[in-house]
Amino acid sequence: MTAKIINGTEISKKIREELKQEVARLKEEHDIIPGLVTILVGDDPASQSYVSSKVRTCQELGIYSERHDLPAETGEKELLALVERLNKDPKIHGILVQLPLPEHINESSVLMAIDPGKDVDCFHPVNIGKLMIGEPDFLPCTPHGIQELLLRSGIETEGADVVVVGRSNIVGKPVANMLLQKKAGANATVTVCHTRTRNLASHTSRADILIVAAGGKPRAITADMVKEGAVVIDVGTHRIGKTAEGKAILCGDVDFDSVKEKAKAITPVPGGVGPMTIVMLMSNTVKAARMASGLA
Numbered sequence: 001m002t003a004k005i006i007n008g009t010e011i012s013k014k015i016r017e018e019l020k021q022e023v024a025r026l027k028e029e030h031d032i033i034p035g036l037v038t039i040l041v042g043d044d045p046a047s048q049s050y051v052s053s054k055v056r057t058c059q060e061l062g063i064y065s066e067r068h069d070l071p072a073e074t075g076e077k078e079l080l081a082l083v084e085r086l087n088k089d090p091k092i093h094g095i096l097v098q099l100p101l102p103e104h105i106n107e108s109s110v111l112m113a114i115d116p117g118k119d120v121d122c123f124h125p126v127n128i129g130k131l132m133i134g135e136p137d138f139l140p141c142t143p144h145g146i147q148e149l150l151l152r153s154g155i156e157t158e159g160a161d162v163v164v165v166g167r168s169n170i171v172g173k174p175v176a177n178m179l180l181q182k183k184a185g186a187n188a189t190v191t192v193c194h195t196r197t198r199n200l201a202s203h204t205s206r207a208d209i210l211i212v213a214a215g216g217k218p219r220a221i222t223a224d225m226v227k228e229g230a231v232v233i234d235v236g237t238h239r240i241g242k243t244a245e246g247k248a249i250l251c252g253d254v255d256f257d258s259v260k261e262k263a264k265a266i267t268p269v270p271g272g273v274g275p276m277t278i279v280m281l282m283s284n285t286v287k288a289a290r291m292a293s294g295l296a
């Protein structure tokens, strides 16, 4: 069997188009322009490039964007004061603090200072709690992107054995939680694996849907660890070299070439989960704007 490739680039383009239309409608019918602010502390090139692509995507969709790039020595108090000001700014519906923050700043204090109604990354405990009880305002971006890939590729999750490799707060735990909810696009039986799991392959090889967000070793999930006909979602992103033009060469946690011969469907890296994360951030920003105006 050669797997169907789940094309995150194509699916994310479709969602971008839908969001663009929704943003135009909000403006026309309600005079609302969704607004996203990005806060970057320090000059890490990878973080700078993530922020730039978020700002570009806002511009492309008609979302107002504001960018605060602060020096690495910015103090926690100063950062908290900025968050506080943006919490009160009516033009801003979503606040994104680019992680990681420098070591002298307590990440958790900053994330918890964001108004939960503007927490478009969905990291605040209030939003994680709402997600857990099945009444979310926002869904975290990468897990939401994974769920959309499954839904839009017609993959049945109801009753499926889903195995998630990884238990991070931003991917593994929330995606596991979302897929076990009693709702459409979920209703799965979910197992979560991590570094203390005994015999990882015994779990992965019985998964109908295998979601890998481990980030340990590149291509660690090999064909012998995957069930014939499984759906494989690879979240892992590894930079394994550079092209002659200096562009990063990426691969995932899954050994794509061998696993695609056994799986029913698979996401590539790049071009799978990656492009979905940013559009789900935009989707949360639009939702936040609707919520702030009593429309959602």
Ligand SMILES: NC(=O)c1ccc[n+]([C@@H]2O[C@H](COP(=O)([O-])OP(=O)(O)OC[C@H]3O[C@@H](n4cnc5c(N)ncnc54)[C@H](OP(=O)(O)O)[C@@H]3O)[C@@H](O)[C@H]2O)c1
Residues within 6 Å of the ligand: 142, 165, 166, 167, 168, 169, 170, 171, 172, 193, 194, 195, 196, 197, 200, 213, 214, 215, 216, 217, 220, 235, 236, 237, 238, 273, 274, 275, 277
């Ligand atoms: N495409 C995207 O948009 C996107 C977004 C976010 C993340 N990512 C990528 O996804 C990967 C995971 O990210 P993350 O933030 O969730 O990472 P993380 O915080 O480092 O968590 C990794 C998780 O995987 C588990 N793990 C690591 N190696 C393992 C192994 N050999 N066997 C079983 N479990 C293992 C760890 O277990 P313990 O808890 O026991 O340590 C941990 O729970 C990274 O490659 C990251 O770059 C991509």
